Each structure stands twice: as structure tokens, then as C-alpha cells.
Amino acid sequence: MERRTQILEAAAREFERVGYAATTVAAVARGAGVSQGALYFHFPTKLALALGVIDEQNVRTFDVVSLHDTSPTQALVAASRGIAGMLLTDPVVSAGIRLSLERGEFAAATAAFYDRWIGGISDLFRLAVASGELRTDLTPEQLGATVVPMFTGVQLVSAVRTGRQDLFPAVATMWRVVLTAVADPRHRPRPLGVVEDAFGTAD
The missing domain is CATH 1.10.357.10 (Tetracycline Repressor, domain 2)
Incomplete structure (x- = not known):
């Protein structure tokens, strides 16, 4: 749950900064300090990530x-x-x-x-x-x-x-x-x- 929250907050910063279309999964993973594989474990798509936020x-x-x-x-x-x-x-x-x-x-x-x-x-x-x-x-x-x-x-x-x-x-x-x-x-x-x-x- 702690890692999931960490990913959500990194995603939120990206979505707020550049919007949904310009946000990339790679940028969210970097912001959260996790691998893209770890991110996909919690959120299989960018849409799922946005809905999670x-x-x-x-x-x-x-x-x-x-x-x-x-x-x-x-x-x-x-x-x-x-x-x-x-x-x-x-x-x-x-x-x-x-x-x-x-x-x-x-x-x-x-x-x-x-x-x-x-x-x-x-x-x-x-x-x-x-x-x-x-x-x-x-x-x-x-x-x-x-x-x-x-x-x-x-x-x-x-x-x-x-x-x-x-x-x-x-x-x-x-x-x-x-x-x-x-x-x-x-x-x-x-x-x-x-x-x-x-x-x-x-x-």
C-alpha cells in the first residue's frame, strides 16, 4: 500500500503538471522511484493510473x-x-x-x-x-x-x-x-x- 500511494502521488504530480495526454508511465515511474514493472504491477495502464488518482x-x-x-x-x-x-x-x-x-x-x-x-x-x-x-x-x-x-x-x-x-x-x-x-x-x-x-x- 505504501508503494501504491507513492506511485499515485508521483502520477498526480505529472498529471497536474502536464495533463493526462502528455504524462508518460516512464516519467511517473521515475518520479516514484520505482521500475516500470513495479508500476505496472499496481496499475496495468495509464488509464488505470489516472482512475486510481x-x-x-x-x-x-x-x-x-x-x-x-x-x-x-x-x-x-x-x-x-x-x-x-x-x-x-x-x-x-x-x-x-x-x-x-x-x-x-x-x-x-x-x-x-x-x-x-x-x-x-x-x-x-x-x-x-x-x-x-x-x-x-x-x-x-x-x-x-x-x-x-x-x-x-x-x-x-x-x-x-x-x-x-x-x-x-x-x-x-x-x-x-x-x-x-x-x-x-x-x-x-x-x-x-x-x-x-x-x-x-x-x-
Whole structure:
């Protein structure tokens, strides 16, 4: 398992650096410090290697969702903060998301990933509405199916424009827009304060 992780992380660095098409198995093996034979033992094709990166990215990102936060809204904001942090520091996460948007061969894995994310985020929105933190005519499913693509777009544009240097303030602004629209006006300062605590106030 340690060698497999080593190979996945080397592959992620290559995929993130040059994309799927330009990545070679030889370059991944060199980056991982293993022979090509050892690499093929774990991943028989480059496609299998890319799918392995996407699968591992899914595991790492889903692990940031916590149901032990003091409120569902806090859990939503904390999850986005955790994933944004990993996009800046974890090559598997950044490469996995890049790959998921890059090629048709990854469509099934990518669709399952987003379906699961939308389902999980919708569940948190359902709890937030039930607790009275949010008040909206939108359904939890509509909120989840909108916020997940919003986050994906925010991080993608941030990557293109600034190499993700503005990612934290961009995600914070996203949450300010969403929560200003759907938070109960009587309690709005609290969820907006959660965003400030998570990301700071820098614009």
C-alpha cells in the first residue's frame, strides 16, 4: 500500500503538471522511484493510473466532511475550507479534480463522485433548514446541486487566473453570496461569522 500511494502521488504530480495526454508511465515511474514493472504491477495502464488518482482524490476529499461540527452550516463551510486547503497542498486532490474535468474516459468515475458529493451536501443543507439556520423556498437537493458546481467553478477559475492564490477569499465570497440569500435573516450574522472564522476577511 505504501508503494501504491507513492506511485499515485508521483502520477498526480505529472498529471497536474502536464495533463493526462502528455504524462508518460516512464516519467511517473521515475518520479516514484520505482521500475516500470513495479508500476505496472499496481496499475496495468495509464488509464488505470489516472482512475486510481481520481479514486484516491475522492477518498481524501470525502474524509473532510464532519458531522461533529456545532451546526450543519459550519460543517458545510468547514468541508469547503478543507477541500480548498487540499487543492493547495495535496497533488492527488488537485490532479484528481483536473483529470475529472479533462477526458471522457473518466466520465463514469467523475459522475459518481459528483453525485455522491451533491447527495452529501444536500443532506447537510436538509439539516441546516430543519435546524432553522437556513430559510428558503429551494429544496436541499436544489441547494446541493447548485453549491457543488459553484465550488467547482470557483476553484477552477481561481486555478486559471491566479494559480489558486486567491482560492480562500474566492470560496469565502461564494459562501457569503449563498448564505446572504438563504440564511434566516434573524440568524444571518452567525453563519456569516462562520465563514469569517474559516477563511478570514481578506478579499
